[in-house]
Amino acid sequence: MTFVCIKSMHKINLSKFQVATNGTVRDINSRIMLNLVRRHQPVSRADLMRFSGLQRSTVSVIAGRLIADRWLKEGAVGNLPRGRRPTFLHLNPERCGVIGVDVQPARTTLAVSNMDSQFSALESMPTAKDPSEFIVRLSHRITDLIRAHPKKSYEGVGISLPGRIEVGSERLIFAPTLGWNELDLKTPIERETGLPVKLENAANACALAELWSGQHIDGVNNLVAVTVSDDISVGMIMNGQLVRGSTGVAGEFGHVSQVLDGPRCRCGNSGCWEMLASNAAAVRYYAESASVPKGAIGSKSDMATVPFGDILRLVEQGDPRACKALNQMAHYLGTGIAMLVTGLAPDILIVVGEVTRVWDKVGPIVAEAVKRRSFTHAVTRIVPAGSEAQSRLRGTVAMVLQKHFSAPSIA
Amino acid sequence: MTFVCIKSMHKINLSKFQVATNGTVRDINSRIMLNLVRRHQPVSRADLMRFSGLQRSTVSVIAGRLIADRWLKEGAVGNLPRGRRPTFLHLNPERCGVIGVDVQPARTTLAVSNMDSQFSALESMPTAKDPSEFIVRLSHRITDLIRAHPKKSYEGVGISLPGRIEVGSERLIFAPTLGWNELDLKTPIERETGLPVKLENAANACALAELWSGQHIDGVNNLVAVTVSDDISVGMIMNGQLVRGSTGVAGEFGHVSQVLDGPRCRCGNSGCWEMLASNAAAVRYYAESASVPKGAIGSKSDMATVPFGDILRLVEQGDPRACKALNQMAHYLGTGIAMLVTGLAPDILIVVGEVTRVWDKVGPIVAEAVKRRSFTHAVTRIVPAGSEAQSRLRGTVAMVLQKHFSAPSIA
DNA sequence: CCGGTTTGTTCGAGCTCCGAACTTTATGCT
DNA sequence: AGCATAAAGTTCGGAGCTCGAACAAACCGG
Numbered sequence: 017m018t019f020v021c022i023k024s025m026h027k028i029n030l031s032k033f034q035v036a037t038n039g040t041v042r043d044i045n046s047r048i049m050l051n052l053v054r055r056h057q058p059v060s061r062a063d064l065m066r067f068s069g070l071q072r073s074t075v076s077v078i079a080g081r082l083i084a085d086r087w088l089k090e091g092a093v094g095n096l097p098r099g100r101r102p103t104f105l106h107l108n109p110e111r112c113g114v115i116g117v118d119v120q121p122a123r124t125t126l127a128v129s130n131m132d133s134q135f136s137a138l139e140s141m142p143t144a145k146d147p148s149e150f151i152v153r154l155s156h157r158i159t160d161l162i163r164a165h166p167k168k169s170y171e172g173v174g175i176s177l178p179g180r181i182e183v184g185s186e187r188l189i190f191a192p193t194l195g196w197n198e199l200d201l202k203t204p205i206e207r208e209t210g211l212p213v214k215l216e217n218a219a220n221a222c223a224l225a226e227l228w229s230g231q232h233i234d235g236v237n238n239l240v241a242v243t244v245s246d247d248i249s250v251g252m253i254m255n256g257q258l259v260r261g262s263t264g265v266a267g268e269f270g271h272v273s274q275v276l277d278g279p280r281c282r283c284g285n286s287g288c289w290e291m292l293a294s295n296a297a298a299v300r301y302y303a304e305s306a307s308v309p310k311g312a313i314g315s316k317s318d319m320a321t322v323p324f325g326d327i328l329r330l331v332e333q334g335d336p337r338a339c340k341a342l343n344q345m346a347h348y349l350g351t352g353i354a355m356l357v358t359g360l361a362p363d364i365l366i367v368v369g370e371v372t373r374v375w376d377k378v379g380p381i382v383a384e385a386v387k388r389r390s391f392t393h394a395v396t397r398i399v400p401a402g403s404e405a406q407s408r409l410r411g412t413v414a415m416v417l418q419k420h421f422s423a424p425s426i427a
Numbered sequence: 428m429t430f431v432c433i434k435s436m437h438k439i440n441l442s443k444f445q446v447a448t449n450g451t452v453r454d455i456n457s458r459i460m461l462n463l464v465r466r467h468q469p470v471s472r473a474d475l476m477r478f479s480g481l482q483r484s485t486v487s488v489i490a491g492r493l494i495a496d497r498w499l500k501e502g503a504v505g506n507l508p509r510g511r512r513p514t515f516l517h518l519n520p521e522r523c524g525v526i527g528v529d530v531q532p533a534r535t536t537l538a539v540s541n542m543d544s545q546f547s548a549l550e551s552m553p554t555a556k557d558p559s560e561f562i563v564r565l566s567h568r569i570t571d572l573i574r575a576h577p578k579k580s581y582e583g584v585g586i587s588l589p590g591r592i593e594v595g596s597e598r599l600i601f602a603p604t605l606g607w608n609e610l611d612l613k614t615p616i617e618r619e620t621g622l623p624v625k626l627e628n629a630a631n632a633c634a635l636a637e638l639w640s641g642q643h644i645d646g647v648n649n650l651v652a653v654t655v656s657d658d659i660s661v662g663m664i665m666n667g668q669l670v671r672g673s674t675g676v677a678g679e680f681g682h683v684s685q686v687l688d689g690p691r692c693r694c695g696n697s698g699c700w701e702m703l704a705s706n707a708a709a710v711r712y713y714a715e716s717a718s719v720p721k722g723a724i725g726s727k728s729d730m731a732t733v734p735f736g737d738i739l740r741l742v743e744q745g746d747p748r749a750c751k752a753l754n755q756m757a758h759y760l761g762t763g764i765a766m767l768v769t770g771l772a773p774d775i776l777i778v779v780g781e782v783t784r785v786w787d788k789v790g791p792i793v794a795e796a797v798k799r800r801s802f803t804h805a806v807t808r809i810v811p812a813g814s815e816a817q818s819r820l821r822g823t824v825a826m827v828l829q830k831h832f833s834a835p836s837i838a
Numbered sequence: 839c840c841g842g843t844t845t846g847t848t849c850g851a852g853c854t855c856c857g858a859a860c861t862t863t864a865t866g867c868t
Numbered sequence: 869a870g871c872a873t874a875a876a877g878t879t880c881g882g883a884g885c886t887c888g889a890a891c892a893a894a895c896c897g898g
Contacts, residue, residue, distance in 0.1 A: 099844025261772030361672030510875025
């Protein structure tokens with residue numbers, strides 16, 4: 017009982033735990049090796065010995081087994097000023113393929129990926145309104161994709177969607193923007209495709225994407241992803257792992273009131289963050305600024321709603337009304353992000369969504385709000401995600417592959 | 428690489444990790460055994476075999492070593508309808524003592540505890556305003572306590588205080604209610620007492636207390652503690668472990684705006700939750716309701732401030748003005764708790780503080796606000812903590828002992 | 839060609855859990 | 869009293885893992 021704990025320790029869950037065996041040791045060290053190769057490749061066995069602290073002999077045995085299992089490949093030999101030349105090891109990207117699926121209200125994007133999140137195919141289809149129709153069409157598309165891109169093996173299908181998935185049952189609990197309720201997507205798609213299916217909320221997927229294949233992170237264990245579209249959702253990674261809450265519904269900060277008596281939200285609450293800072297909010301601000309003098313609320317129906325994409329285009333052209341609407345949205349985006357920075361103090365907060373296209377305008381307003389409202393603002397870097405679709409798709413790959421690279425949750 | 432992951436998995440931190448050895452296996456299984464005994468005691472080796480899934484032989488060996496290390500003790504023999512009678516095992520509460528310290532702005536409470544959070548002594552002293560004076564006095568009190576209560580060994584000192592501790596350096600970053608800034612408490616107290624010192628924010632301590640010795644929790648892995656005094660602080664346990672954020676400052680939801688343009692807070696923000704829902708807020712509400720008609724803000728100085736304890740007493744006596752102030756506080760307590768329920772979706776949210784004395788009045792208002800404002804309200808039970816001081820002190824014991832009972836954060 | 843140097847492999851020691859066989863200690867029936 | 873049955877706890881060989889030292893391989897420069 018003199019183990020050196022590295023960082024935070026967690027209580028052993030006596031409802032479901034697993035004892036350790038000799039195989040556990042090998043398993044843990046294999047994962048460490050795999051991660052070291054991922055991080056430092058190309059890398060020699062001797063380097064791995066130095067990085068890991070394991071004996072040279074142990075490294076050789078583990079590397080041998082990982083090569084036999086096709087996780088690693090031997091590559092070129094290196095050159096050194098003196099001594100025997102090392103044979104470099106690197107990940108074998110062909111080890112397994114992954115099908116990534118990004119479900120959005122309008123369209124669903126599918127991707128074929130290798131282990132290194134390099135997409136070898138990318139296509140999209142309209143998202144069917146009816147869930148069962150969607151399941152059938154998606155399954156067909158997936159099987160077609162697999163046929164068109166034959167690989168040694170497919171590891172699974174990762175699906176990101178704007179809704180929440182219950183942790184135990186892995187059923188969709190709700191997805192308001194899709195109009196779907198309580199629904200089992202996993203079982204039928206697994207049956208149709210013959211592959212294991214992982215489902216995850218889009219914000220969680222983005223958070224995982226940043227954790228596993230982001231550029232900002234080396235030793236980042238606390239990370240928040242905020243997805244901004246017609247709703248706002250938050251994915252949290254704390255202590256290096258996804259926070260799902262007890263039922264999988266954690267992260268609905270979009271439905272926290274920013275203005276207690278603000279506009280009524282469909283969730284039942286008033287002044288929800290997503291009522292004030294989502295794309296839909298900007299659309300509303302723009303419409304409201306049309307002609308109606310302040311105070312008037314009714315007659316929404318006869319106002320022409322300009323899609324958010326158009327507003328962004330107008331902003332880029334310098335349209336003052338559009339800019340005003342965007343500023344208003346940015347202001348509330350800032351107050352909400354200040355809430356997350358103050359409350360969660362992550363190393364990084366990533367904003368995902370179309371709004372990042374005009375981040376040069378939005379970013380400073382957000383930064384200002386956070387600086388003014390969060391006395392802990394210094395700890396968190398707020399960055400826009402490069403491409404939202406890519407972000408979610410990389411997340412789906414991480415969802416499927418993470419079990420091979422993450423530390424087993426021991427005990 | 429066919430390990431069965433139990434629940435959430437975490438990324439391996441390549442900056443600081445530790446490879447597994449054979450000893451790791453024994454370590455993990457020892458901890459599991461220790462926890463099983465803690466949970467089920469008194470319990471026989473055969474029961475432990477069934478609970479853990481380990482072989483009878485392995486259980487015997489581990490139990491033998493834990494007994495040799497004085498963690499466990501053999502007790503009475505049981506009775507069974509048939510067969511050899513089992514010898515029961517139980518934790519040895521005398522294995523190690525812990526000094527728990529609860530620092531509050533007015534007074535500091537010290538306790539001597541066994542492994543089972545049973546306090547064998549409890550005393551308090553005024554909290555010195557000057558940090559270095561405080562350190563000297565506290566160290567003396569601790570050494571006196573140890574002398575007065577000799578034990579086989581003391582495991583360490585756990586200190587809970589209303590401030591934030593930086594994760595790496597373990598220095599106090601700030602403690603506004605104490606008036607202390609940037610300060611190293613750990614090193615001098617360790618030097619004076621000769622014992623390892625653990626520091627933790629009071630809300631985090633309460634969260635740990637509930638995790639390790641609470642009554643509500645069996646398989647609860649997501650838990651939030653809200654401490655309400657003159658400030659409001661939040662301790663979070665997600666996936667069975669404390670969330671400290673990147674610098675240790677996570678949980679400052681007390682400084683999230685509930686009302687964006689509300690009263691100015693000393694943190695620089697406006698309408699902070701703790702400006703609206705803390706004890707100090709209730710005191711302000713009470714004072715403001717005295718005579719001043721609505722709208723008037725000035726002339727605070729000549730209003731007599733009634734301490735929060737007196738307001739609670741007035742509420743218990745049915746005083747309408749006090750009730751109104753309390754209701755107002757409760758209302759905002761509810762909106763803030765709704766934020767936590769919506770955003771974090773914990774299994775349990777524990778409210779700690781004097782306000783729980785009148786929870787029959789406050790609880791329903793909070794519940795109503797949460798029900799109205801959080802569409803995920805069903806997942807979280809909101810409960811008042813029994814005794815605030817006890818809660819924090821139990822937390823300090825958990826802080827010191829948890830390293831022996833928690834799962835080592837592997838890899 | 840040989841010493842120096844680095845990489846990678848081999849092999850026995852020590853630790854762990856597993857699993858079967860065994861001992862111990864109880865009950866109940868004959 | 870004697871024996872079958874049953875459950876608790878122990879013993880001991882086997883297999884898996886890492887460690888650590890010794891060894892083989894490969895390369896450089898003098």
